[in-house]
Amino acid sequence: MKRRVLIIYSGGTIGMQPSEQGYVPMKGFHKLINKLFRARGLQHLPHYDIIECQQLIDSSNILPNDWTRLSHLLMQNWDEYDGFVLLHGTDTMAYTASMLSFMLQGMNKPVILTGSQIPMMEARSDGPENLITAVMLAGHYNIPEVCIFFANRLLRGNRSTKVKSAGFDAFDSPNFPWLGSIGINIEIQSQLLLKKRAPSHLAPTFNPDAVAVIQTFPGISAEILKAVVERPGVRGLVLQTYGAGNPPDANKDFIEVLAHASTSGVTILNITQCAYGSVSQGAYATGATLNRIGVIAGADLTLEAAFTKLHFLLSQNESIDAVRQGLILPLAGEMTV
The missing domain is CATH 3.40.50.40 (Rossmann fold)
Incomplete structure (x- = not known):
């Protein structure tokens, strides 16, 4: 059977559109994703479904209990898919990746966060390449971790930090090697990946003042x-x-x-x-x-x-x-x- 990936669009620059107040999250972003995949003729992609969160988040506005909501959404669909791609704003992407790694300890499937520095509806967007490769990684590779994929580098989510506000290579993991490098070939450093353990899901209600x-x-x-x-x-x-x-x-x-x-x-x-x-x-x-x-x-x-x-x-x-x-x-x- 063809492998299955769930794409969750939670907001962020990748799905934004211009407004009088500046860029804001757009509704119906799944239509643009489908159009992209059809235009590229990507026969080798895994089967994918898309969930668009009802409340889209500019990631600078994220709150601790949003992490609980996202983890519940992942777990509700956990058994139906081989991997997950979470589209998220870059400003707090490393925070969300870190928290999800603690909530989903011992996970046995990839959860890959990605996004873009330029909205996908813009001509020079880095979004299409980030999204397409993240879907391939989530669907075709055995990566039992929460990761960030950005600008051809696969990073452990809880080792990542945003290092550039404008560069396409916005994320790095200063004190830990990249889990993978993507060029002509996709090279995953399997020896660095976490070992599979009995999975657990811990998604409490947070006190934002704690x-x-x-x-x-x-x-x-x-x-x-x-x-x-x-x-x-x-x-x-x-x-x-x-x-x-x-x-x-x-x-x-x-x-x-x-x-x-x-x-x-x-x-x-x-x-x-x-x-x-x-x-x-x-x-x-x-x-x-x-x-x-x-x-x-x-x-x-x-x-x-x-x-x-x-x-x-x-x-x-x-x-x-x-x-x-x-x-x-x-x-x-x-x-x-």
Whole structure:
């Protein structure tokens, strides 16, 4: 039997059209997809169906519970298809790919996110090539992961980050090799793929206020940090520090607020501001301060993976110790240990 792929259009630049206010998601985008595939005469594509989400999202407006909705949509159709392509806006694509990797742990089918930098209805759009290749990868290749496919590179979703606002090669995975390169030949690095496990689907309801992010900068005020960690509902903080995970430890008030938040039940995850490299908390005396007050070292997590992983673990209503233990262990290949 011919293999089957489900294309889910959730919004994003690939399906946008111009308006008086700028580009907005268009209804009926499935008609343009069908027209593209007919025009290309793509006999070698798998059979495909298209679902267009009723509420299309400009990805800069995505909310945590949109991830629950998308995961439910995938699982409702899981047994009927061999792979899935999720069309999504680029601004938060890496966040969605990361969260879906945690919600769909142990998955045994490809879920490939893609989109474009120019709408598909425009003459120079990168959308057609991204979409066609993503459908082929989802239908014909054994890739049991949530991935991002963009500009001829296949990336592990929870290792990806958007690195360019205008270039077609908008995504990269700075601390992990590409899973595949697509040129004349499609080359998949099978040895890098996650091993198949018993699949599980965990799609809780999220508290959108549960996780905050703050980046250190020269002269950062303890009052700024205090306003963030003491905001109602906050249970987790992603702290982006310098270099190998170093905070401004000479700022005693700042460290005191961090320590108080940690002892008060806020789980704090430390990641580096650097695109490449990892947190080595304690390599310098400044980082050792964070060890002392109970901050978790985030290894080489991207911001997107750190934010969504902390959100996901907190949503499981486990103890603080269980959340902290979960942060230091890879759930879906998102970090190097």
